[in-house]
Amino acid sequence: MHKNEDSPRLLILGSMDEFCLLVKRARERGCQAIVADGYADGPARAFADESYVVDIRDRDAMVRLCREQRIDLLVASFSDILFESGCLAAHDTGLPATCSLNALDRLRDKDLMKRMFDELGIPHSSSKTVSTNGTAIDLEGLRFPCVVKPLNGYGSYDICVAENSEDACAFMRHMENQGYDQALVEEYDAGHEFNMMCWVANGQAHILSIADREKTWRGSGEVPHVSRIVYPSCFSSEVIDEASRHAQSIADHLGLVNSPLCIQFFWSPGESVRVCEAAGRIFGYEHELLEYASGLAVEDLLLDLALGEDTGLRLKGHDPLAFPTCCCGVYFHTRGGAPVNLKDAPQAFDAAGAREWICYYGEHDVMSEGKGGKPYVARAYLQAPSRDLLDEATREVFASFSVRDAEERELILPNELPS
Structure with a gap:
């Protein structure tokens, strides 16, 4: 779409690879797409009209950026810190915000969140x-x-x-x-774990998807790491009614009218849904799977919301229990070390017919584990007509993806499918 100086100036917080499509679609819809975060080499910057390097946790710096660059609209999603910083910046500068500061407190402070669950009668650990x-x-x-x-x-x-x-x-x-x-x-809750994406449109919480959040146990004292997230969940029909009620209760309690709302919860056969956390943003590094599995693009919903359009119209006909295909994200974590043959690793993804994949490290980069490192060594999105075929492709990737150091020690933490 043709843009001019009167086109809305849309600030997108985030410049990493998951924001590339959002930036492109913002420009296609006539916005001046402006990208900002602390990553000077973020790949989404290449597609933006303008980009700025700023510490998004610096509240004063965010206010200056919005005012000096004459920002009209703001999108902040895919991570808690982006959502929080964007919400604060919007309130500080008078831009449209997806939730109140009171709601932000309950979505970011885990203690306040648990109290909210208690007030609403929502089971939790x-x-x-x-x-x-x-x-x-x-x-x-x-x-x-x-x-x-x-x-x-x-x-x-x-x-x-x-x-x-x-x-x-x-x-x-x-x-x-x-x-x-x-x-x-x-x-600790040992039940099945789920990621549920919701969208609140005109006060009604719509379920976009329920996904299986599968983990691999690392041993005593270690938190199991996420090895695969599958859309749709094989338990969607068993949990959707109860989970939907909780989502609506949370939206009503927080006064959400038009907003993303994502919830992590646990469930075991014969037991109630136990909610772990709620967030006022969309899950990052997996939202693409929703579009692959169902055809519904989160980027379009985020832009509809920013531009003041009725997001409920885009949700008509969307059925979280009737996706035409199955998709999953597979995630590879590291022990830390220096890879020597990472250039050969993507062959595992190509052999499994991955829809897309990305390696976060170059051939001579030093891998780091935990905070301060990159999110994963690599991730890939697989797609198949059925869950059985998706499992088969996943096993192939889990077995063949390998990164070793100079002493031939495996640097990738093992992944396995649950029983």
């Missing part, structure tokens, strides 16, 4: 918020094993599974050394 210099007495009443994580952390970093209160306290000391003041200690 028992937990306690304690100081990182707390003692075993502070954890009395919890059943171990427990997950220990920062109260206001993000990105699944600095988390462990503690088998007893002594292990929990030891990890809390570690968190204190990392600069965290408070920890959330939560009973």
Whole structure:
């Protein structure tokens, strides 16, 4: 579409690969697409009309950027920190925001979130918020094993599974050394885990998708890592009614009218849905799978919302229980080290007919594990007509993807399909 100086100036927070399509579609719809985050080499910058390097966690810097660049609209999704920074910037500068500051508090503070679940009668794992210099007495009443994580952390970093209160306290000391003041200690839920994408349109929470969030166990004390996320879930019909009610309750409680809403929850046969977390944004590094499996593009919904269009119109006819195909994202995590033959690794994806794939490291990059490193060594999106064929392709990729160091030690953490 032709753009001129009167075209809306749309700020997109995020410049990594998952934002490329959003930037392209924003320009196609006549927006001046402006990209900003702290990654100077973000690939989405190449497709933007303008781009800026800024620490999005710096609230004053975000206000200056919005005002100096005459921003009209703002899109912030795909991660908690982007959503939070975008929401604050919108409120600070008078731009349209997807939720109130009160709702933002409940979507970002895990303690406030748990209180909200209690108020709404939504089941969740028992937990306690304690100081990182707390003692075993502070954890009395919890059943171990427990997950220990920062109260206001993000990105699944600095988390462990503690088998007893002594292990929990030891990890809390570690968190204190990392600069965290408070920890959330939560009973570990061994049920099936799900990612549910919702979209609130005109106050009604619509289910976009329910996906199986599959993990591989790493051993005692380690948090299982996400190895595969599958669209649609093989349990969608069993959980959708209860999960939908919880989504609507959360949307109503927070006053969400037009907004993304994503929920992680657990479920076991014969038991209730237990909600883990809710977020006011779309899941990153997997939202593409929704479009592959169903044809519905999250980018279009985000742009509809930013441009003030009725997102409910795009949702008509969308059925989360009737996707025409199956898709999954497979994710490869690292032990850390220096790869020597990464250039050969993508052959595993090509052999399995991957829809798309990306390696986050170059041939001579040093791999790093945990916070500060790249999200994964690599990820790939697979697509198949059925779940059985998708499983078959996944097994092939899990078995063949390999990155070794100079001593021929495997640097990739093992992935496996659940029973």
